[in-house]
Every structure is written in structure tokens, then in C-alpha cells.
Amino acid sequence: MWRSGMVACWWMCVEVCEGGGLVDAVSERRAEVSHRRDSANLLTAAVLLSLTIITVWSFKHRRLICLHETGLAMIYGSLVGVVLRYGVHTEQEVSNVTAVCVLESNPVSLVVNVSGLFYEYTLRGEVNEGDHTLNNEILRKATFDPEVFFNILLPPIIFYAGYSLKQKHFFRNLGSILSYAFVGTLIASFVTGLVMFGCVVVMSKLGQLAGDFFFTDCLFFGAILSATDPVTVLAIFNELKVDVDLYALLFGESVLNDAVAIVLSSSIVAYQPSGHSFEGEAMLASLGLFLGVFSGSFLLGSAAGVLTALLTKFTRLRDFPLLETALFFLMSWSTFLLAEACSITGVVAVLFCGITQAHYTYNNLSTESKKRTKELFELLNFLAENFIFSYMGVTLFSFQHHVFNIVFISGAFLAIFLGRVANIYPLSFLLNLGRANPISSRFQHVMMFAGLRGAMTFALSIRDTSTYARKMMFSTTLIIVFFTVWVCGGGTTPMLTLMNIRVGVEEDQENLVEECVSDRDSAWPFRLWYKFDNNYLKPLLTHTDHPLTHSCCTPLAKCLNTQHTEDDDDDDSELILNNRSTVLYSELCDLSDLSDLSDHSDLSDPSISSNQHTTHSS
């Protein structure tokens, strides 16, 4: 008998190397083969993206804008998936040899003693029982670690979304946006979860369930499906210059509800009742977690933005655009890392960091850096987004544990439809009671239609595919994303025509003044915030014409004012690539000084990835 602390290891596979002396050379060769395969995988991705770019160009060149580049990326990805699945035969190579070892626990790092040499192994994650049988090695190797999405690909996408939130319209519709994003997303996710639970009950009656599917799984599914995607529809909106308020509502909602979906889904996963029944205490703990993580991420993200604003205000880094851009990038990335190091959600922190950077720091940057930061994050966003959508196409075929069930898929479509209905229409009705400028029913129909699912839903569903329920969710999610991107994305232009939504809106100052008088979100907390922001935060954190000393005349306020506004030699506002002038609500409402409209520059370009394309072609 082996004592505890001593367990046995079995080799499941025939080892090629026998002699001890050869071990080193063989292991080097293996590491090399593995590195070559990783390079080849990334190369496939890079070539896919390049192909997508060329095709997108030829589409744009022929003025075909019905299908967004993300849709194309998915098609190319699917083709590669098909080739990987059916075209490539696996060869058993020396690098594929996998030892199976039985231990009592799974430490993060494992040191293996091979004939006196020690090799370190790191935990990659749990694998399914069937996976280590070495079939379809190539498919398995073509699989990226799901955490790559959360740690590398999503942050730039979400940061860019925050950074390019159309400031004025966003803040003017803040109340409505927050309602849709928080209350609406919660409603949608619970409705979806409930409908799915009904569906699961029916399936289990029909005997179609081959594994466990708990109520919490349904709620989790509801949470991940509630994240609507800002990419596809809004690119089209932007190209067509759709009504700015509709744009702001949809964009604001889809950006913020990503954050809600992440935190909500992780709170649901953390909900672990001690028994199998529903428990109030665990529920409260989950709710606490939700609020804690959300507010923590919010505070951290905003704090990082404020710190960057102060750094850029009180140094003359703006004289060196490269340093300034690098600092901006590093501070934003640090936000993500700090949040992850503190066990709160980096992606959510990065979103609020992006919003704060756009609202304050952006105004302190040099003209050069404004352009550089925008272009840098635009590029990162473009690459990350298209990579995710290509990869979705690949996994449609390369994922080896798909569970497609027609009842479940139909149920899911019904569920997201009902969830969206329960989000948009009742909330719009309630919001219209308070709004000076009501959200018309045509707008509501478009918002209903434009609730695509995209990168965030995919990333949340691929994160864990260990159980039967999760596998089925993942497969269904892929179908939903494909359907909504192709059908709803492609149908946006006809939908806008059908709903008679005005396009080609060019905003002018007159329009602004008119809109300002009939302010939209007139609830007092927002008014209060606008005043506070305009009178204290903006003067404190940015170079502005409306210095802190206007509001309070303490010596501290004087010392916090910078002289840059006086000796500033470059005009920040003129070079922004946007002809819609951007002014903050409260500044506008101070009708007395409409003359300095253009002095308050904000990140005004509402682009989500394709706006830059049009500047040259027109």
C-alpha cells in the first residue's frame, strides 16, 4: 500500500524517448514544435484578419455596407473551422505525447523529476475526460485559452467603447441609458432565465436532457445573453448618421450592459446555496457581491481616470506626445491590472476608466496625443473585435463538444425576444412619463430590433464549458450571435427605412440651443451632477476656460488652476475629426455664454470602428 503523500503515476501513452541522455534534446525539440504550432495558430488568425480586411475594403469600395466586417470575419472563421475539422488529419507527433499522472490535488505548478532534471509545469485548466485521449489534437491546439478573451481582447474593446461614448448625447440621456442598462438588463436577464427554465422543464419532460441543468444555470444563461453588442448596428447607424438621441440610447445601453452582464453572471456563479433549495442568505451574498464588484470597479476605473487627468494637467507632458500617449496607455492598462489584482472585474473598471479619460483627461492632451490615443485604441479595438468574431466562426466547427438541441435553441430565441420586450417597452413607457422629449414608439421598435449579441456574450459563454449545461449554452450562444449579427445586423438599414427614422442628421448650433431648452433628462440627481461636474470637477481636472476660481475663491482653488489656458498655443477643439460641435448640457443651458461653444472639446467622434473609413472616401 502506498501511504498518503505518495501516489502513483501511470503512463497512458507510449513514450518515444527511452534513454536518459536524450531527454534534454527531445524536450527541446518538443518545446520547439509546440512553439511552431502556436505561431502557426496565430498566423492563421493574422491571415484570416488580413483576408477580412481586403474583403471589407472591396465591399466598402463597391458601397455594399449591408454586412459589417464582423459578419465577414465570422464567415472566414467558419471556413477555417471547417478545414480544421474535416480537412486536416491529425498526426501523432512526439510533441503530442501526454503523460497522465494521478495526484491527490492539482497545484498551480508541478515540478517533474525526469532522470534528475527538474521541469516545471503550470496548470492550464481542467480538461474533459475524453480530451486527453489525444484525438483531434489539432482542434484542441487551435483552441485559445478562454481567459485570453478577458485579459487581452476584451479590455481594448471595452475601453474604446467607453472612450468613444458620445459625450453630450450620452450625458443628456444619462437617466434613460442607466435605466435601460441596469434595470432593463436585470429584467431581461431574469425573464430570459425564467423562460429558459420553462424550456428546460419541458425538455426534461420530453427526455431531451442528457445532463443536469439547474435553475442557476438558466439564470446564468439569461445574464450572459443580456449583454447586447454595440458593434455592428452602431457602425451602420454611424455611417447613416442616424438620429443622435437614438444613437446615444442604444450605444450607452449596450456599453453599460456589458458591464452589468459580466458582474451579474459572476455573481450568479458565486451564488452557492448550502442545500439545493433557494436560499435567502446566499442570495443576499450574491447581491452584495454584485454591488461590491460593480461599485469597486466603478471607483477604481474613475480614480485611475482622474489620476491620469491630474498627471496630464499638472505636468507639461503634452510637449512630448509620445510620452503622453504612452502614459495614457499605461495608466489605462494599469487600471485593468490593478482591478484584476484586487479580484474585481478589470473589464468593468476599464470601461469606467475609458469614460473618465474621455470626459476629463482627453481635454488635457495635446492635439497630437488626442489623435494618437484615439487611433491607437481604434486599431486595437478593430483587431480584437475582428479576432473574436473570426474565432467564433472557427469554434462553430472546431469545438468538439457542441450540444445542439433544437428545442433549447428555439426556446433561447423566444427567451431573448421576450427578455428584450420586457426590457424596452415597459421601461420606455415609464421613462416617457418623465422625459421632456419622449422616446417615440418607432425608436422603441428599433431598439428592440437592434439588440444584437456579440463579443461579450461569446466571451462569457466560452469561459467555462465544463458541464453539459454550459456546453449546450455555448453552442446555443454561437447560433444566437451568428443569427443576430447576420439577420438583425443586415436588416438594420431596411428596418430604419421601414420605421421612417431620419438619417443624415447633421447637427448645428441652432439645433443645440433648441435641444438645450427642452432638456431631456431633467431628474434632479442628474442636474445636480451636471452642476457639480461643471463647476468643480472639470475645472479641477482639466484645462478649461471656466476655472475653479469662478466657483470658489480659496487659495487652494487658485493653486489648482493651471496657466495653460492662457499661454496655450494650440487650439484643442478644432482638430477633432468631427463636424458636430460638442458641448456639455450644463454649459449649453448657461445660455449667456454660447459664444465659447467650441472651447469645450470632448471626445466627439462617435465612431465604433468604421467612422474613419468614410472620411477619405467621401
Added chain:
Amino acid sequence: MWRSGMVACWWMCVEVCEGGGLVDAVSERRAEVSHRRDSANLLTAAVLLSLTIITVWSFKHRRLICLHETGLAMIYGSLVGVVLRYGVHTEQEVSNVTAVCVLESNPVSLVVNVSGLFYEYTLRGEVNEGDHTLNNEILRKATFDPEVFFNILLPPIIFYAGYSLKQKHFFRNLGSILSYAFVGTLIASFVTGLVMFGCVVVMSKLGQLAGDFFFTDCLFFGAILSATDPVTVLAIFNELKVDVDLYALLFGESVLNDAVAIVLSSSIVAYQPSGHSFEGEAMLASLGLFLGVFSGSFLLGSAAGVLTALLTKFTRLRDFPLLETALFFLMSWSTFLLAEACSITGVVAVLFCGITQAHYTYNNLSTESKKRTKELFELLNFLAENFIFSYMGVTLFSFQHHVFNIVFISGAFLAIFLGRVANIYPLSFLLNLGRANPISSRFQHVMMFAGLRGAMTFALSIRDTSTYARKMMFSTTLIIVFFTVWVCGGGTTPMLTLMNIRVGVEEDQENLVEECVSDRDSAWPFRLWYKFDNNYLKPLLTHTDHPLTHSCCTPLAKCLNTQHTEDDDDDDSELILNNRSTVLYSELCDLSDLSDLSDHSDLSDPSISSNQHTTHSS
């Protein structure tokens, strides 16, 4: 008795988790802790870089340019290293538990069966016997995988170096640059290797060697020390506007010799005589490897550049700068990946890709994309470079197996001095026999002095620190890099004054014409190349005023001409951030059409990271 194929595993550490049901939760917690630690490590790096940026700004602000930012990055890195080494006490956490397992071989992936659940582990590398005893866990965790340097950090640095090679002066001095970079580097590395072997023999006589140190180790050390760094000195050169030919010689040499050093060092590692004596056959095999890898990387890199040039020439991607920039980035990155997948050297391929992109593709890009690509790679280069130099500072203290030997270090300084002497002076003498404009002895002294060692030497030396010899080399390399960056880097300005080198050189057309007549490298292969490039390659690959039909009037040539030169609405050459106009040798020598000097735009800004800083401050 256990049969073969069955080996035993021993737990070396007390495991916290006992029950099987807890395994999953514990492993999740461990993965989380590990992720948090990774985030914290990256956060440290990001904060270090931010601090460096702020300090660099305050230095520049006060016009102190004696110390380059890389020097500062090293200082900050050292401080962090000291804190890690002496300030942080390791806490034994659940995540640190390392199982030691005895196997017969070390596969790339290992599947561990823990109570019926399977976990996959991937090979991280060989560790030293003492390392798994869990001492100094934090120091070990703060160590990045050396392959990160080769796969993530070096490619953008090297690409940027190639992309910003000062075209005209580079090509005009091509013969001399190639001589220094190839012949000179080979001489330097063998001289250094021989001197080090002498030093090792003396040390072994003195009984100061605690392990093996073979002749091939000495040659390897010579090879890695022969890579001079373009960063520090040239930033100063650029700021001071030092003589352009001196600049081109030094920059061209230091960029190309990085490639030589990589390929040479890997060929020396591959040199494995069957006995212990010197063997002709193995030597020839190594030489073949050297030539094969070098020419393969050269061909692959150039081919990728040419492909990108054709893509950008024959599509109107230039209408969409975002797509164009993304394609440019992806194609350049693909070069690296393809080279790695083919087992040739990605970093070298990327260098030639960068040169080709600058020479051809750059001319096809839209004005917007020219700026974007330059700024993007400038930023990536800045971040990667400063990260490497910070990390050097960290490893000076955090690396746990330093072998500092005063005799070896003194020997190494003598060796690199002699190696550089044997490179510069004899070669310059020979080159001056053929050059119309000889390299003055003052230039030679500056070239001698400016042979700093930097990122490449560090990356090559940290790649493998498994043996005693490699450890000693690594420690010595750190000392050499620190010394050369601080002393030689800091002493550049006084050196230039001492040598009476002209600074503040602003080139004008008159000067160009004069220089053109007295062409420098008049060897026939270069003349032939200039002609071929100008008459066939440039017209084929770029939009140019000198179309292919001028040289040959076939229908094919006509179809390869694009109409862009005619209907081109934006002038490429004017917006480049450089007031030194750049014209190719052969175009200049065609004195008849000096009028279109500014139409042949090249990547003309010779900046290596700090030139942008000055544009605003002046």
C-alpha cells in the same frame, strides 16, 4: 516492483486540501491567486514605466538630456529589484504548493488525474534543482519567461529599427554598413570569444571556476556581446543632429548586427561535435545553418514586404486608413509568425520586412496611414524598449543565481574593447581604400566609443541560464549593459565635443547635389542594385512618377502601372515630420530632374524614440 510505464509521485509539500469535494474550489482559488499575482507583476511593470515617463519628462523639461530614458528605466528597475529581494517576505500560500512528481520523460503537456477530474499542465521549462524548494517564491514569480523577449518585446523594436532606417543615407553607405555589420561583427565576436577563452583558462589556473566553461561557450558569449544597441547613443545623435553619414553608419551597423548576433549565436549553440574536439563537419553544418537561417529570414521578410507593397498598390485600401494600418500591422506580424512557424528567426525576418516596408510599402500608404504606422510602431518600440531596460534593472537583484566573478568581468570588458577595435579600425582602413568620401579617424573613434550593448544582448543572454557558464555570462552581460548605457551613453555628448564632430546639421538640396556627385559607395554591385531598384522594383511596387513603362514598354508593364499618381489628391511627401528632404541616390544622380525631389517620399524620420519629443518643445 512497478513496471516501466508506471512511476511514482512523491509529494514534497504538505497539501492543504484533504477532501476530494473541495478540490475544485481550491483549484479555482489557486488559479485565481496565480492570475492575481500575474496581474500584480504586470502592474509593477506598468507603474515602473509610468514613473520612468514622468521622470523622463521632468528631465527633458529641464533640458537634461545626458541620461536617456532607458538608463532611467534601469535605475527604477533596480530599485524594484532591491525591494523584491530584500523587502518582501515570502508567505507560504496555498498557491505555492508545488507537487514534485518523478516521471521518465517530460512531455509538453501533462494531464493530472485528481479524484476523477483531469487538469492539464503545460511545460514551462527546466528549473534548477534548488528552485522547487519554494524559497523566494516571489522572486521566482516576478521572472518573465525569457521567450517573452523574443516573441513579444523584440519584434516591435527590431521592426521599428528597420522601418525607420534613414533610407537615403543608409543606401548610400550600404557597402560600408554591410561590412561593419557582417564582417565586423564576425571579427568582433571571434576576437571577444578568443579573449574570453584566454580569460577562462587563466581563471581555471587560478581555481576560480566552479563549473564547466567550454570553448563554444566563449564563442557564444562573443556572439551575444557583438550585438551593439541602436537605442541610446542614436537618440542623442538624433537630438543633436549629428553628421548624417556617421549616423547612418552607426545606426545601420547596430540594426543589422543584431540580426547577425542572433543567427550567429544560435548557430554556435547548434554546433555539436560528436567528440569533445573541434570538428570540421559540425563546423560546416553550423556555417550552413547560419547562412540558411540568415538568407531564409531575409527572403521571407522581403517577400512579406513586397506582398504588402503590392496589396497596398493594387487596392484602394488607402481610402480607409484604419483598414490600411491594420493590414500593415497584420502583414508585418505575420512575417514574424511565419518565420517562427518555419523554424527560422522571426526577429531577423521582421527586420528585413521593416526595411522593405519602409522602402516600398510606405510610399503607397495614405498620408494618414504613414503617420499612423509610424506612431504605432514608435509607441510599441518605446514601451517594449523601456520594459526590457526596466526588467534588466529588476533582474540585477531578483535573479537568484548570479555568478559575479571580477576576473571574468574584467576580462569581458577587455574582450569587448579589443573586439570593437578589431572591428572598426581595420575595416575602416580597408573601406577607405574604396570610398570616395573616407571615414575620418574622428568618426572611427566615435564608432568605437558608441558600441553600447543593450536589449538584444540581454535577451540573448537571459534565454538560457541553466548552466554555470551561462549564469556567469548573464551576470556579466548585465554589468556590461549597465556600464555601457550609463558611461558610454552619458559620455556621448562630451565625446562628440572632444572629437569635434559637427552637430546641428541641416541638410539642404545644394548639399545633396554635391554629395550625389561624390557618391560614397561606388562598388559595382551597389550601383547595379540602385539601377535595378529604381528602374524596375520601385515602379513595380509603388506609386511613382517614374513608371515601369519608362524602362520597358511591354503590355504587362502597362497593366502594372497604376493610375494613382495622376488622380492622387494628397501629397505624400509634405507631411512627413522631417525637414531634411530625402531622395534616393540614383534619383539624385539623375541630375536632370532635380525638380521633383520632394515627390519621392521615404520614411525619412530617423528617430529612434525621442525625436518626436522635441517637435513640440522647440
